[in-house]
Amino acid sequence: MTWSTASYALLLLFNLTLCSAVFVENVSQLNGLKFDFIVVGGGTAGNVIANRLTENPSVSVLVLEAGGSNADVLNIIVPFFNVKATPNTAQDWNFTTTPQVGLGNRAIAYPRGFVLGGSSSVNSMAYTRGSKDDYDRWAKVAGDSGWSWDNVIPYIRRNERFTPPPAANTTQTYDPAAHSLTGINSVRLPTFGRATDALVLNAAASLGQLNKDMNSGTPLGFGWIQQTVKNGSRSSSATSYLAPQFIGRPNLHVMLNTRVTRILKNGSGALQTVEFAQKAGGARFQITASKEVILSAGSIGTPSILLHSGIGDATELSQLGIPLVHNLPSVGKNLTDHPIVRVSWFVNSNTTFDDAERNATVAAEVFAQWNTTRTGLLSDSTSSQIGWLRLPESSPILRGVTDPSSGPLSPHIELIFADGISVSPPPTGHYLTISAAVVSPTSRGSLALNSTDPFAQPVINPNLLGSPVDVAIQRAAIRSAQNFIKAPAWAGYILAPFSLNDTASDEEVDAFSQTHASTLDHPVGTAAMSARGADYGVVDPDLIVKGLRGLRIVDASVFPFIPAAHTQAATYIVAERGADLIKASFGI
Template identity: 35%
Template sequence: MSSSSAAHVAGEYDYLVIGAGSAGCAVAGRLAEDPTVRVAVIENGGPDDHYLIWTPIGLAKTVVKPGPYNYGYYTEPQPELGGRTSYQPRGRVLGGSSSLNGMVYIRGHRKDYDDWAALGCQGWSYEDVLPYFKRSENNTRFADTDNPWHGTDGPLYVNDLRSPNPFGHHFLQAAQQAGHALNDDFNGAEQEGFGYYQVTQHNGERWNAARAYLHRGKTTNGQYNDGRHNLAVLIGTQALRLVFEGRRAVGVLVIRDGVQQVLRARREVIVSGGVFNSPQLLLASGIGPAGHLREMGVEVLHDLPGVGENLQDHLDIVLNTQLDSTDLFGATLRGGLRLLKEIRRYRRERTGMLTSNFVEAGAFVKSRPELDRPDLNLVFTVALIGNRNMGSRRKLGHGYSGHVCVLRPESRGAVRLRSPDMREAPLIDTRLMSAPRDMETLIAGIHIMRNIFGQPALKNLGGREMKSESFADEASLRDFVRGHADCLYHPVGTCKMGRDADPLAVVDSELRVRGVEGLRVVDCSIMPTLIGGNTNAPAMMIGEKAADMIRAAQRRS
């Protein structure tokens, strides 16, 4: 497959990284540490130098709907959700979804990675990946200690919450009253328990992957310059398809300012478009299930059935309690006046409510005591959160909510082309709750969360449980789940890593795409199974580890 005859070669580099999300920033930044190589990272979106990105509370605007920083995809209608579509925010900006997310720093459970190794992903056990988590991390809590689980001099700042909301304390008190233990480090010796999250912030500002690995610079004619002459960060650059010579990837056809161009790679092309866009780019380039490619009118370069398969996401539902307190966020006149004071405080001190990530405290718990690790994540939110069935923000007012999240759902979905044109959204079918056990686990989590919300530390503050009629009996509860459950925006798995015998494996243990040369996928799409936690920190770990594998391969050649 060659480039269009109308396109000209706009640049040649040693490595091309397609996508400047969490993993893409990490792998590009690390590769560029070698001054003898030239690296280009291309990003469809724009720069991340906007107050809505740097101010933590800004996520309330950037996440909720499509916009300049957010693709804002939607899934196909989901049968088990009563035919509802599921909203899928994805970052369209330097830093990718790390510029939009809740900044929670969670790695997952150690056994998640040991499971990968047991599946044949050599070099991906917990002991293998821990050094890369530590290398990326600059955890200020442990700066003066020799902690075996944390790094203190990496590019990614990790901090305790600067101004914890008092309701987070009430939640943790209620958890203790319900008989649960506290945990002050979900990424340490043990994940299980209740506590405050650490967040990817520094001096009260969001610290996204671009800030960690690409640094901030000035944008000139689409060139994002951080001072390293061997690193080009090209914004406003849409990848259209990969360019091959024979079966070797040698570049990418892009469109910039309405003009098609070819960027070439002397060594490797690295796809880091994320869980939806990485398989989309492979499919648009002729790599994937042959039958689907032919249906879309795409010439088959390599029949690889697993591309786009194995889509997994955390299943989630929200329980809301209305409570008239301006310590809690809410779209009211009183809340607005409080927010004005907090804006002034933030400008002076970089403290206060504007440093909140909303999801300040949480827990990892087991739905059944015999499990070898937590299978539920409970997340306490200092605002009312709901899907489209919950009503407007103004109508909701003030309150708190609790996410109940199934960490390892059995349901599997898929990503397909809607069109061979990368400028159109891919077809996303999560198939949420297609596996019956997922509903049962979620219901178990609902009972645990409602028991905590019913303890004196929260109950005595007053408030009104919303949708309380939904919990009257088992049938009503199941109707509530079907009407309100959704994804938690942690999709993985669509370019699965696995051994040769796995028919759905897209990449090998070194993240090389099977059946072609010079091409790797580096992002959360390579995860064979979903980890028990947020996916931002693991994405950067994947980028860190990939950089080492790429450099090692070059030394061997």
């Protein structure tokens, strides 16, 4: 790409979040300080917890974040640059999966945010809540109606600060009743018009598949994507929940570049002591919360810390020589993710963003516009519309198997539209890319340790396309993309296939998926919630670790099922309710 040479020199440094005086820079600053709560992980969920608990000035909170600051990192701040934020950057954990059988034994990069804000600082900013059925299924499996759609709506509203499009923009639709204007995390529709906008919407209308607002709980159909963007810049948990008016609270402390290695029992047997280090092989330190430790290290970090703490499957821990603290076999199991395959076509256009990706002059122009006005191509992510589709009830894919979706309102397939090829387009030509994803997968993977070193990478096996059903749904997703562009609205725009022939056989489509599928970066479920008394799962419906005191988990690892949606919004919802559950436990 040309951005690094043509555009970075134009950057006017600005600070979005940090007020260094309130950040803990070294361990000595903790001497003599006492905290009611310690939050492990300053990511999507952890910053919500820190914010909500410190609303009470008598409650003290320490956040321990493994990564560094999100401030002044261009690839994080500029929405369009989200494709550059990961992998292989200083803001990424730079995980790698095991060889994936469903991907032709390829090991792939597995991006997660290694920075304040966690993955909300590096994701694609898609704000999609999922369906009513997704949350109602959570409530059923957890035996707690508090997780149902109707009961999480207040938490949706508490999280979201929606910016309606200008009244003059009559093509952009949303349902005002589905949104909050008073929350913390900013959400808006795209603002930069693309040639493909009308084509996607007209094609959907001709098929009777337009959706006014897919965040209403009924997402099926095609429509505008909603994004966590504020004034042309990314809105993450770091820029919103730790905005200056919050991070300045004297009862909130945040310590960056600090790796939590274990959670230990205190004198009363509660898991309220946190062991941490600031570099591999460095000194270990301990600090104890007077009330509770909240693990918010994400679907990879949270089970890793549990296992290093001796909380997990007794046999597996014994094989590693980790002393058993609590036998909880479900830790690290149930890893669930969305596989995705990107398919591109040559198009009859010279306005796609391909030129901005490969032409230094164009790159400089669009960056100059963003840098001075926070508008233009770079003020949105790479996609403006998405679609959610269900397989027909008569589909042979579902014959003889339990429907993997959460219910009739939930999709099996997602299509994401981009008017170009991100990161590395060919030297010439203009393109349309449709990313086809399996959003109700049947495959389940796992996370495990292969070392007692907490700085070593865990063994991550998301098992993408690991079942015949998922392979078939992925094929159906690609076929859905191919069929969608046959709508009359696309006539004269689509020229020819670029990456996959439209006449490819089922076997050829499956082979293409095996060699090109990747992750949509949505790992969940590795510390899943289940009903009280269940002989599986890691946390009870109140998110307290089963059979333990003093330790609660609040992040995407507690999802019992993956929502048929991008997982950012659901993580915020879990965190907002998690904060209320903590407050209720301690009467604060």
